[in-house]
Amino acid sequence: TAEQLQKQVQEQIRKYTLFGNEEIVFDYCTFEGAAASSDKRAVLEAVTTRRISDACLAVARQAKLDLIGIEPAILPVMKLIYDELAAESAGASMLLALDSVSGCVGVFEDGLPRFCQNLSIGVKRLSAGEDNFAQLMDQIKPVLQFA
Incomplete structure (x- = not known):
């Protein structure tokens, strides 16, 4: 109910x-x-x-x-991507929506949303270059393991 x-x-x-x-x-x-x-x-x-x-x-x-x-905040993006994924996606896929200070990870299974997590990123990490971007990816890994 x-x-x-x-x-x-x-x-x-x-x-x-x-x-x-x-x-x-x-x-x-x-x-x-x-x-x-x-x-x-x-x-x-x-x-x-x-x-x-x-x-x-x-x-x-x-x-x-x-x-x-x-x-x-992620709902409009999830709705937009859902139509494309539902038609052609089998297995697991990930949507990563980023702006300069935040982002969202969406995990889809067979085109259906199964997990969504907001992220706080910070401008310095994204603007500092590839080395710090690798650190960001390390921070995202536990979120994906939870999914």
């Missing part, structure tokens, strides 16, 4: 997020494309601290904007 899924997601968030004792705010969505062809559902989470969400809401209120939803 939806209530069971919410409890399960909340337990996983509390177990694996790195916010310590700070109050967190979360939302999640099931990846609908994966639900049709599998017994398992991919769940993407959006998690932040209450402090950050309250600050964002205060800015929105000041600008007279309404909050219509909170989504995981």
